[in-house]
Amino acid sequence: MAKTLHIHSADNVVVCLESIVKGEVVLVEGVGEITALDKIEPGHKIAIKDINKGEDVIKYGYPIGHATEDIKAGRWVHTHNLATNLEGILDYKYSPEKADIEEKLSKMSSKRATFNGYVRKNGKVGIRNEIWIIPTVGCVNNIATKLAKIAGNYIKGSIDEVVAFTHNYGCSQTGDDQEHTRIILKDLIKHPNAGGVLVLGLGCENSNIDVLKPYLGEYDRERVRFLVCQDSEDEMEEGLVLLKELIDAASEDVRETVDACKLTIGLKCGGSDGFSGITANPLVGRISDRIIEHGGTSILTEVPEMFGAETILMNRCKDETIFNDTVSMINGFKDYFTKQGEPIYENPSPGNKQGGITTLEDKSLGCTQKSGGYPVMNVLEYGEVTDKSGLNLLCAPGNDLCAATALAASGAQIVLFTTGRGTPFACPVPTLKIASNNTLAEKKKKWIDYNAGKILNGCSFDDLTDELFVQILRVASGEKVKSEIAGFHDMAIWKRGVTL
Structure with a gap:
């Protein structure tokens, strides 16, 4: 097997596929023999021609930076002699290969294959049938984790697992930061891999359940339950009741082609x-x-x-x-x-x-x-x-x-x-x-x-x-x-x- 890979004909470096010792003569396809002037580890780069200080180092057919010193053929090329060319915010021009784009567009959806998934009421397809616990705020993470652990004992039918997705947010946030948290929580609540979701809130957080609900829009009310811990005398007992309902509802789901x-x-x-x-x-x-x-x-x-x-x-x-x-x-x-x-x-x-x-x-x-x-x-x-x-x-x-x-x-x-x-x-x-x-x-x-x-x-x-x-x-x-x-x-x- 070759010891180097010359990715693109324009490249002035190759990638070492194996360790190369100093003094070893390496045959580079399309280039010839190169004597290694350094020890070079797998995955690292070796110069295949002299590269002058300030000259671009080329890999994949594109510049990956410039030489910070003169680099002789056979030298190891890395952070000690190569630096980025990138700086600042750039102006861009749209220069497409229109014929290639049109050809690729014509091939989209040209083949057919199938898998076995769970078709949800909204037409989306899940590849898992899990019960998710989504906290609205990090304050209830431990409750979510404990509920998931206990509810795992009630899994039946096609249910894969009960999972609590803990996080640190949902409160003490402002502006877009808080908005993005609510959007991500909404997305997960409605994800098709979840056969059922318990949304677990504390009650006093910025992104509490009443605030979060309008983000959901249309959703399957049989498969989403809500629990505000501050409103419950025993959130563990009530949470397990809701999780059992979700497990009952989702356990009959079957995979379809x-x-x-x-x-x-x-x-x-x-x-x-x-x-x-x-x-x-x-x-x-x-x-x-x-x-x-x-x-x-x-x-x-x-x-x-x-x-x-x-x-x-x-x-x-x-x-x-x-x-x-x-x-x-x-x-x-x-x-x-x-x-x-x-x-x-x-x-x-x-x-x-x-x-x-x-x-x-x-x-x-x-x-x-x-x-x-x-x-x-x-x-x-x-x-x-x-x-x-x-x-x-x-x-x-x-x-x-x-x-x-x-x-x-x-x-x-x-x-x-x-x-x-x-x-x-x-x-x-x-x-x-x-x-x-x-x-x-x-x-x-x-x-x-x-x-x-x-x-x-x-x-x-x-x-x-x-x-x-x-x-x-x-x-x-x-x-x-x-x-x-x-x-x-x-x-x-x-x-x-x-x-x-």
Whole structure:
């Protein structure tokens, strides 16, 4: 097997697939022999030609920054000699390849597949039949958790689990920050993966049940119950009565054969490494395309991890209106950073850097590959539920828990989570973990659901796309992912304002 990967013919660096020792002569396909002048770890970059100080370093066919010193061919290229090119808020021009967009639009919904899901009264489809406890405020978190634990003893029929989604918000918030909390809570209360929901309030909070109810609009009153703890003599006893009613109502639900056009997947990466952009993320991009070809929907978020690759997405927007929405999302997020007095482009984490990612451009060009190749059809505000099939962009941060929760709130029934470093977390919906490398997949078998590192062993993207697509349909039909088997469920609301 080759020791390096030359991703694009224009690249002046290659990615090391194995450890390379100083002095080792490496054969680079299409380039020739390169003598390593440093020890270089897997996932990291090695220069394949001399790069002058100030000259762009090219990876994926795009600049990922500039050399901060002269770099000889064979040198390790990383944070010690490479810096970002990004600064400030940019002006953008819509430059689409219209013929490609039209061709892709014609292929949407051209294929057919099915899965077995729960069809709700409003026509939406759940892939789980869980009972959710949604606190309106963090003050009742412990009550919610205790209720869920006890009510788990009453599970019957098709009920999967009783889950309490605790959080710290719902009070001491102002303005848009409080508004966003209410919207996310509303989204989760109405999520189709929940066969029944107990909304648990304290009573004196800003986002109390009476305030929250108008946000719900039309909802299935047989499947949503409310309890204000301050109004109850024994909230545990009353809560269990309500949960038993919800379990009784939902336990008779049965899975039905449903067209894959009803499937919405969230696209997320975390703990990325130098392999993420060449294995797991492009594989998920192909899955996004496959879902869209079957009439389904994919949602890409992590706006800060679009910076440096945003023009690729912008030029895939189906029209100028969607392009302008994308520009507003990108620049709005940059403005959010600057108003907080924070640098816009200091994104890669210590784990990212240890895994071989150097700059935000390096990270973003790998990250955005999860979006595949189909046109951008819609841009969603934080908490907005998608109503358009195809590729959607969602305004949310890169933080794993916040972004994955936002994907669930916007309608994703499942989140595909790629990772090069590994994480045990889950979100309100099944979170399918996809490893970017073989070492992680082998070491953390209780975390990882699928190994995209097989691409490094010569497996084809086509074969792995077929394999993973079938696995996703199985998960949509009830197969548990590793985090579900472990009993992990998390949610996190994006905090955007002051705390009173």
